[in-house]
Amino acid sequence: MAQIRAVLTVAILASAAHPALARDMLVSDQAQFKSAVTKAQPGDAIILADGEWRDFQMVFTGTGTAEKPIALTAQTKGKVLLTGQSNLRIGGRHLLVSGLVFKNGASPTREVISFRRDSKTxxxxxxxxEVVIDGFSKTDRRAEDIWVALYGTGNRVDHSHFGGKTNAGVTLAVIRRAGDPLDNRHRIDHNYFGPRPPLGSNGGETIRIGTSEESLSDSHTIVERNIFDRTSGEVEIVSVKSGGNIVRENLVLEAQGAxxxxHGNGNLIERNIFLGKGVPDTGGVRVINRDQVVRDNYFEGLAGTSFKSAVSVMNGVPNSVTNRYHQVANARIEGNSIIDSARITLAAGADAERSAAPTGSKFERNLIVGAKGQDPFRAEGEIGGIAFAGNVEARVAKPLLTAGIEQREIKLERAANGLLYPTDPAFAAVGAPRDLKPVTREEVGAGWYRGDAREAAFGTGSTVSLAAGASLAEAVAEAKAGDTLALATGTYDIAAPLTVQRRLTIASAKDAQPVLRVASRLARIAGGGGLRLANLAIDASAAPGDGALVAVEAGVAxxxxxxxDGVAVRGPGKGRIDGIAMAPGTFADDVTITNSDFAAMGVVVAATGEQEPKGWYPMERLTIGGSRFAGVAMVADLLRKGSDESTFGPWFAMTGSSVANSGAGGASLRISGAQHTDIAQNSFAKSDGIVVIHSVGAPETRIASNAFAATPAPRIEELMWKGPPRGRLIGNVVEARP
Structure with a gap:
């Protein structure tokens, strides 16, 4: 028996000493993968063969060890593509996944990568x-999913690439549910979070740690040395909804939000670098709850205000329920540099509900240089509960705060790390530390992946000349992204709507005068394309029925x-056909109308398709300039419903334009729920008036230097605000109807 034990001992020791005994199992189809998972032992690697794995819902389970995890990897990193309806569920201990790319599809479920097999595993x-999820979005932006859902404890997501999410749902979320371990101790590091365009609703965070239900317990998750590049899904880039977390040494580039x-207490935000480069709504850190520490961060070029300020300290709700706003108490905001930034907002959001001012808090040793020589400080409520000491601010004419903030002349120079610091050694102890090391692009993401080039912009491709009478439909079908179709003088008959699947310009050739004669509709936008029309005429006088000349279809990415631009449109009569209409679930970065004429038609921009109360809206920006509208139902009807405060837009601007003999339902222009409205230097004659409806937040509305002849004065309505209508009405001239 002793001999047998000795032999077994030797065998075990030999096995431990020779990790080469671990197996590499190359699999080339889904059946082989499932079989390999059942056989895998500690130290084994399941290797997916290079190629496309379509509609593959992977379940990877097992029990490895710290020294010998069970691995799932690619035969060649970056050459295993998970497409179509694919996803991955991970359940067990000490499992390692690497080298995979999710692209050209979307998860059939609510998660792409889930750190659980099921609710029990x-x-x-x-x-x-080194995993990539690139543009793996559901086509209906309202259809919600999470790209990476972190359950369990002690898990890590690192050196991965996540970019191009366009549908609802968090890019990466730490899921904390009652009954599961809540002391998560996850690590999220060295990832590249690439561009995420505005969602046009709440639910577009890049990282969320917990939810309000379990927020009063600690997660102890670390988010460090990641890059957030234009991650602008909504106002919360990283949403911390738990306690005891550390967010440090991240680089935030031109990202709207903060x-x-x-929710949750005792979090630490330190040594992060925010570079806004003046992009609207770029912000830094917003403080709510107890015992939060914001220290040694660097903020530069941030243009955001209010909740999106470089630093904002919020007012709370007395005796707040879990999912509202707890009072700020014992916050420490210290050793930060806030440079060339628009705003520091204190007691942010103060109103009848949010009436609990910050208390027991300190704002110390911060360096402040406002944008354009202005004082960035704003107080929206009582700030006596914030003690100021040892701060230095670049001298301004009328500072809001003087106690604890010294006004000085400050000269800045860029150091070797690319950041600005005072040249005067007397300020060495003020502001962000000089040993900050911005994380570089080479340090983050999958080193072998940089993503596809962005789709070509309008006018950056080839120019294709078309003679009068040529088939415009064929030319559109054959065009590539960024191409321009240059039309000669003559008439081009559009018998059926053109299908536009990429960014395309249709324009007149030099000195030409083309006319598009539309039998029913002009175009439908499909597949996430875009259309620019320039210097041509559209004759829709014979178009029958309702609908729109340019329709964006449901399901368009x-x-x-x-x-x-420079387009003249004649419709069949007011109320018969609209100009541009968007189906629910679609979203435009921008719709722009310049130097154009519209006559005898319905609503030129019909943007009321989103009727859900969550705050969805159809476009981020609508801009109208130098254009003329005669006999139209409305210039624009733009709607954002709901009371959520997590979006940037819509933005609406109309300047230098004229409106005559127009209107329907009491308005020739109706803007509802926009966050930013600027209507200036326009003329309205014999038309219904302007109606601007405020629904949420602190919308900015300016109606200035417009002329209203035989047209009612502009009207602002408030749906939520209990005070008098807000907005600046400046220099408008109203001539009463005769």
């Missing part, structure tokens, strides 16, 4: 590294663009 001490300590 979570992942523990497991890792996803890191938000939304966001984010498209439409532009009319």
């Amino acid at each position: 979570l992942a523990t001490d497991s890792r996803v590294t 890191f938000v300590l939304r 966001p984010n498209y663009s439409i532009a009319f």
Whole structure:
């Protein structure tokens, strides 16, 4: 018996000493993969053969060890593509996933990568590294999913690439549910979070740690040395909804929104670098709840205000329920540099409900240089509960705050790390530390992946000349992204709507005068394309029935663009056909109308398809300039419903335009729920008036220097605000109807 034990001992030791005994199992179809999972032992690697794996819903389970995890990887990193309706569920302990790419599809479920097999089998001490999820979005932006859902404890997501999410749902979420472990201790590091365009609703966070239900317990998750590049889904880039988390040494580039300590206590935000480059709504850190520490961060070029300020400290709700706003108490905001930034907002959001001012908090040793030499400080309520000490601000004429903030002349120079610091050594102890090391693009993401080039912009492709009478439908079908179809003088008959699947310009050739004669509709935008029309005429006088000349179909992938420049449109009569209409679930980055004429038609921009109360809206920006509208039902009817405050837009601007003999339902222009409205230097004659409806937040509305002849004065309505209508009405001239 002793001899047998000795032999077994030697065998075990030999096995431990020779990790080469671990197996590499190359699999080339889904059946082989499932079989390999059942056989895998600690140290084994399941290797997916290079190629496309379509409609593959992977379940990867097992129990490895810290020294010998069970691995799932690609035969060649970046050459295993998960497409169509694919996803991955991980359940067990010490599992390692690497080298996979999710692209050209979307998960059939609510998660792309889930750190659990099911509600009972979570992942523990497991890792996803060098994985790519690129544009793997559901086509209806309202259809919600999470790209990476972190359950369990001790898991890590690192050196991965996540970009191009356009539908609802968090890019990466730490899921904390009652009954599951809540002390998560996850690590999220060295990832590249690439561009995420505005969602046009709440639910577009890049990272969320927890939810309000379990927010008063600690997660202890670390988010460090990631890059957030134009991650502008909504106002919360990183939404912290739990306690005890650390968010440090991340680089935030031109990202609209802020890191938000939304729920939970005792979080640390330190040594992060925010570079806004003046992009609207770029922000820094928003503070809510107790015992939050915001220190040693660097903020530069941030243009956001209010909730999206470089630093905002919110007012709370007295005796707040879990999912509202707890009072700020014992916050420490210290050693930060806030440079060339528009706003620092204190007691942000103060109103009849949010009446609990910050208390027991400190704002110390911060360096402040406002944008354009202005004082960035704003107080929206009582700030006596914030103590100021040792701060230095670049001298301004009329500072809001003087106690604890010294006004000085400050000269800045860029250091070797690319950041600005005062040249005067007397300020060495103020502001962000000089040893900050911005994380580089080479340090993050999958080193072998950089993603596809962005789709070509209007006018950047080839120019294709078309003679009068040529088939415009064939030319559109054959065009590539960015191409321009240049039309000669003559008439081009459009018997059926043109299908536009990429960014395309249809324009007149030099000195030509083409006319598009539309039998029913002009075009339908499909597949996330975009259409620019320039210097041509559209004759829709014979178009029958209702509908729109340019229709964006349901299921079109966001984010498209439409532009009319130098276009003359004649419809069959007011109320018969609209100009541009968007189906629910679609979203435009921008719709632009310049130097154009519209006559005898319905609503030129019909943007009321989103009727859900969550705050959805159809486009981020609608811009109208130098255009003329005669006998139209409305210039635009733009709607954003709901009371959620998590969006940037819509933005609406109309300047230098004229409206005559127009209107329907009491308005020739109706803007409802926009966050930014600027209507200036326009003329309205014999028309219904302007109606601007405020629904949420603190919308900015300016109606200035317009002339209203035989047209009612502009009207602003408030749906939520209990005070007098807000907005600036400046220099308008109203001539009463005779």
